[in-house]
Amino acid sequence: MSRIYTYFGALVGLVCAYFVVRLVFFTDLTTRTVPADVLQGVLLGCGLALVTALIIGRIRATTSHGWTTMYGCGRPGNGMFFRAAQAWAFPGPITVxxxxxxxxxxxxxxxxxxxxxxxxxxxxxxxxxxxxxxxxxxxxxxxxxxxxxxxxxxxxxxxxxxxxxxxxxxxxxxxxxxxxxxxxxxxxxxxxxxxxxxxxxxxxxxxxxxxxxxxxxxxxxxxxxx
Structure with missing residues (x-):
């Protein structure tokens, strides 16, 4: 996985954490509106999905002597989210x-x-x-x-x-x-x-x-x- 992707994922994770902390501890819930909540929920969901995909990809990737691969991404039963994590961490074909x-x-x-x-x-x-x-x-x-x-x-x-x-x-x-x-x-x-x-x-x-x-x-x- 390239360093640029890693740094980008870390930045997205920090932004998501900021919004969650701000929502829980520093936001007056009486001033919130439904459209703002929906938009924020979509953005947070996308961000958290991206960070999770990065984490899964890093865990499942195997690196030795500088070579990186991933085993079993094309196994029947693997969901689309797991395959997306593979595509992000290792942009290679998905096969058994x-x-x-x-x-x-x-x-x-x-x-x-x-x-x-x-x-x-x-x-x-x-x-x-x-x-x-x-x-x-x-x-x-x-x-x-x-x-x-x-x-x-x-x-x-x-x-x-x-x-x-x-x-x-x-x-x-x-x-x-x-x-x-x-x-x-x-x-x-x-x-x-x-x-x-x-x-x-x-x-x-x-x-x-x-x-x-x-x-x-x-x-x-x-x-x-x-």
């Missing part, structure tokens, strides 16, 4: 884990905002690529979550893009503006400024469904860290 899982990050493993002025690498240990019976992909978006134009017209990499493993069976994905010499098949082009990464896994394996799989962090490359 057995169908697809999505992770999103705007920061590296150290918590710094992802920025195209740095080179990054995402290292998958041998046998630790996202488990799936369909396919997975790592997708790049700029700061507004739009595709990043690049000479290769490459907007994502994954198990169908021809990633080349290292000698020990591990896989490195290079996330940077310039092509990594000798590692072009594993290059995910980045923009000049901030960007967003999405990891999508369709028909995920048991480790993901049971929440035992950990997505590796995006780390600043030792070849050119800033």
């Amino acid at each position: 884990p057995e169908e697809a899982m999505y992770w999103r990050t705007t920061s590296d493993g150290s918590g710094r905002t992802l920025d195209g002025h740095r080179d990054y690498v995402m290292h998958f240990e041998p046998g630790r690529l996202p488990p799936t019976t369909a396919f997975w992909s790592l997708t790049m978006g700029d700061g507004r979550n739009r595709y990043v134009p690049n000479p290769l017209d490459r907007y994502h990499v994954g198990d169908r893009s021809g990633l080349v493993p290292n000698a020990d069976g591990s896989v490195d994905v290079y996330i940077q503006r310039q092509a990594p010499v000798g590692h072009e098949p594993n290059w995910l082009p980045a923009p000049a400024g901030s960007f967003i990464l999405w990891l999508r896994v369709y028909l995920p394996g048991r480790e993901i469904v049971e929440r035992t799989y950990s997505v590796p962090p995006v780390e600043v490359s030792h070849a050119r860290g800033i």
Whole structure:
């Protein structure tokens, strides 16, 4: 969840608390009118609903190594309010884990905002690529979550893009503006400024469904860290 949304929710909560305290302790009820009460009730209701959605979204979101996801939002029986909380805290598709899982990050493993002025690498240990019976992909978006134009017209990499493993069976994905010499098949082009990464896994394996799989962090490359 972005800090802007968090600060906005906190501001709305403070405004609602102010009106409630003012109503209970500092308002002469004999001077109130029905239209004013209705308007205030609608505004307070909307504000409290927003704050509650933020709280639920923060509780249900799972963050590890900078990656955020939410499990079970598409389960049958989940109400519209819960889905609204998910859409606010994690703007990803609403599905059941057995169908697809999505992770999103705007920061590296150290918590710094992802920025195209740095080179990054995402290292998958041998046998630790996202488990799936369909396919997975790592997708790049700029700061507004739009595709990043690049000479290769490459907007994502994954198990169908021809990633080349290292000698020990591990896989490195290079996330940077310039092509990594000798590692072009594993290059995910980045923009000049901030960007967003999405990891999508369709028909995920048991480790993901049971929440035992950990997505590796995006780390600043030792070849050119800033």
